[in-house]
Amino acid sequence: MNRSHAGWWFAAPSLLVLALFFFVPVLAAFAMSLTDFDLYALTDLDNLRFVGFENYGALLREPLFWKSLGNTFYFVLLGVPLSLGLSLGAAMLVNSRVARWRNFFRTVYFAPVVTTLVAVAVVWRYILHTRYGFLNYMLSWFGIDGIDWQGDPHWAMPSIVLLAVWKNFGYNMIILLAALQGIPEDLYEAARIDGATGWQLFRHVTLPSLAPVLTLVSILTMTGYFQLFAEPYVMTEGGPLQSTLSVLYFMFEEGFKWWSLGRASAVAFLLFVLMFAITLLQLRLTRREVRQ
């Protein structure tokens, strides 16, 4: 037996598990997306029709699918930079040597990540309430009048972004904090001797040192945010006027509310292809940046 054979044998158990629990379900889901599998088919497989790529065609013609896709992009484009910025800011604050009670703040900022969304949603629903909400109360100090956060289709998604960013920034903060603490102090010292000021230190020492971690965190956050579901599910049920309906929510409704599993599988595949493409693009961009 030669060496490469031995390698395959060693890898075999995990490959087998991967095949059984990843590739088989994915292929099955793809097969299902080519049929009109629904409640009727669940009753009797005779009611199942092979429809080719008709599910994909129907989706591309479905305005609601495009709308949910648009909503998801809006959420990602608004939410990811906000979330990363806030995480980085918070990480630098709790890492700063001049700050007091650092451990206390680390815990506080991380707390939203580990609280249940359903409980948080109840509180946020009141914070965002048009008449009794704290947010509108604060805005009224600046002369801004009652924004209908969850009832106005223009404000519903920003309010979901607000909730999601608040809920999630603590997680990235911990990762970035670890990375910050890994930056050798000599780099700062050398830069300071060369006469660098605060902003220059951040721009030329902190950011480049964090680059690999930032890439990782941004990919993780982005893929996570593309799977937006729970926040609108508990806050707005996708409304008003379906302005907070995400692709995943759309898929959930097709699949598990209405049992159009064929159509839902097609949505899942389109989402998968999309996220794969975006992640590849992002990796390529950041790689080029690092090389420069």
Place this chain on the structure above:
Amino acid sequence: MPIRHSPVVAVTRRTAIAGLAGTLIAASSGCARRTPHDPLRLWAIGREGDIAAQLVDAFVARNPHIAVEVQKMPVTAAHEKLLTAYAGDTLPDVCTLGNTWVPEFQALNALQPLDELIAGSSTVDVRDYFSGIFESNRVDGVIYGVPWYVDTRLLYYRRDILQQVGFGAPPRSWDEWATMMAAIKRQVGPQRYSALLPLNEYEPLVVLGLQTPTEFLRDGGRYGNFSNPDFRRALKFYNDMFLKGWAPRASNTQISNVWDEFGNGYFSFYISGPWNIAEFKKRLPAKLKDAWMTAPMPGPDGPGMSSAGGASLVIFKASQRTADAWKLIEYLSEPATQQRLYQLIGNMPPRRATWQTSDLVQSPYALAFHEQLERVRSPPKVPEWERIAQELRLMGERVVMQRVTVEQGTAQLDAKVNEILTKRRWLLARKSGAK
């Protein structure tokens, strides 16, 4: 991939296993198969699930040889859970099923026809039931469920506010209702409203639609039929309530607490179901005790229809113990049991005999329900109804938000409904082709 065996195969295999009484085989087949010696299983949805065990105690005392196992399902997950149980072959013997779901589970071939059992029963007397409710359990001429409690929608209103603007009685027709809403709006000003029709609920619009004679679907449930003058009239009335500022463009989740806001006079009319009688009694402050009342739905030209909702008791085909299951259903359908159900959680009984009992006769809030129950109508009995109702709600929301006109909205809804019913048309065509 949840591939399901055709029901015929499933039943024969199950029968074979039961015949062998093979616990061994059952264990080796990977999931526990039911045998005739297991306890009778009853699943109940929502609050009924909390008290079902109490009700069943007396049944077990009377029939000591029948053990009953009660399981509660939360309302929000019941539909999914039942479908999953169906896919996994673990449905119970008896279940409470929302009566709009009966056609859906009938289409799945999961329900036991009950006509013969009812014909041979001395307890379940068809003539004693409100016919609109009873008929909601009939699909293609066959009865699949026995109504257990009813849930129709009607008006909750603030008697005191109505009196302040000069009306001593609730509205009987849409015109009267509109006059009252306009008067209340003038009185309460821009910060408050006359009515609440939550945009995340389809029931208000469905009820208004059911009040006009035209059916929602045409050609035996093959096509949508919303682009007709009748439904447009209902939708226009609905839209007017928002357009004129009588109702807020809001969903229930935004209101936060419907009961408090009703007490605050944020709105004076609210379309809701019987469970809210108990809630309002409990949650409104004592000084408002006499300030609210219930009234039958006003209709387009006089007292109107409402939806024939509620839950029915069904036996699933997979059950091995139809006789015992039917005994349990008979017990739960007795007027005495239904009265107890009303006492425990305020569910309205579907039988006229139960309505003669003192508790119900004496409740002034229940009167309106009694009257309304003689005028109820089922939504279309197609398995796709739940989805169609959601599309109806979304269309209503678009109209109310002035994204589309009434005419555009109904035309779009018809197109959408026709698409949803594509598979049903294919199945029906195949069936008639085979004959």
